[in-house]
Amino acid sequence: MRGTMLYGPRDIRFEERPEPTIVKPTDAIIRLSATCICGSDLWPYRGIANFAELPTPMGHEYCGIVEEVGNEVSNIKPGQFVVGSFAASDNTCVICHDGYQSSCVQREFMSTAQAPILRVPLADGTLVATRDLPPKELIPSLLATSDVLGTGWFAADAANVKPGKTAVVVGDGAVGLLAVLSAKQMGAERIIAMSRHEARQKLAREFGATDIVTERGDEGIARIKEMTKGIGADSVLECVGTQESMMQAIRSTRAGGFVSYVGVPHGVQLDGTELFFAEVHLHGGPAPVRRYLPDLINLVLNEKFNPGKVFDLTLPLDQVAEGYRAMDERRAIKTLLRP
Numbered sequence: 001m002r003g004t005m006l007y008g009p010r011d012i013r014f015e016e017r018p019e020p021t022i023v024k025p026t027d028a029i030i031r032l033s034a035t036c037i038c039g040s041d042l043w044p045y046r047g048i049a050n051f052a053e054l055p056t057p058m059g060h061e062y063c064g065i066v067e068e069v070g071n072e073v074s075n076i077k078p079g080q081f082v083v084g085s086f087a088a089s090d091n092t093c094v095i096c097h098d099g100y101q102s103s104c105v106q107r108e109f110m111s112t113a114q115a116p117i118l119r120v121p122l123a124d125g126t127l128v129a130t131r132d133l134p135p136k137e138l139i140p141s142l143l144a145t146s147d148v149l150g151t152g153w154f155a156a157d158a159a160n161v162k163p164g165k166t167a168v169v170v171g172d173g174a175v176g177l178l179a180v181l182s183a184k185q186m187g188a189e190r191i192i193a194m195s196r197h198e199a200r201q202k203l204a205r206e207f208g209a210t211d212i213v214t215e216r217g218d219e220g221i222a223r224i225k226e227m228t229k230g231i232g233a234d235s236v237l238e239c240v241g242t243q244e245s246m247m248q249a250i251r252s253t254r255a256g257g258f259v260s261y262v263g264v265p266h267g268v269q270l271d272g273t274e275l276f277f278a279e280v281h282l283h284g285g286p287a288p289v290r291r292y293l294p295d296l297i298n299l300v301l302n303e304k305f306n307p308g309k310v311f312d313l314t315l316p317l318d319q320v321a322e323g324y325r326a327m328d329e330r331r332a333i334k335t336l337l338r339p
Ligand SMILES: [Zn+2]
Pocket: 089, 090, 091, 092, 093, 094, 095, 096, 097, 101, 103, 104, 105, 106
């Protein structure tokens, strides 16, 4: 088979790779219905993350049909349609039971999913199967639950979004947009999306944003204060991972409010004194998508919402390099790849 490899900055190749096979008795092999490119894939693509070993395989968002399972897999069966998280987890350890499967004691990060066939470790814990094969038109939304929606949902949950509250979303990438959708689903009364990109503002509004703020940094913070009686927002969802976005989030939050952070941080440093006097709750990290998967899959299957709208470019998998370019140049919000 052919799979996606990153050779260096802006050098993506779709090339011959060994076909995955069962390595451990807890593995499953799935044939992907769709995969996609994550905003976090752009960091190494742009040469910001350093990999000790290049080339490296890419991709961690996936859904598809189970082809084969190891002999210790009991819940997941060949022929089922499944979705899994970007972090494989046993779903049985104490961390998993507490709902933090993305930090499972047996965690393995997925990294070979931009390919037609994928090995999934800890299949019983990682994968969630649907009862029936889903209709084709729901595949993009089901794929979204695997990471981008699950992460946006965690952003809203960790920021304590509640009915009647004001939520601010910092970042208009795919995760930020689905954080807006998640905040809407959780009943936030006012949802302020911070975006200066017209197509993204439009989608944010479709997903439930009530206000758009185009200012950034100190000006952005001043706008949020103005809109919240001078005190700041109840919940601020940081979906970028830069110093500027993190400070914008913390400084836009009222005392006693909640800041979630789900963008992989790059060079973020916090000042202890400022943090002390901000008096906000901080909660974030790699989203425990597995905790939310059953509910999110049901919301999609019952057509309660359409997170798949975040994919504004669909390409055959062998054009994956163009998918990266389109996202890098912000011509596309998120690229779906069809094997
Ligand atoms: Zn675990």
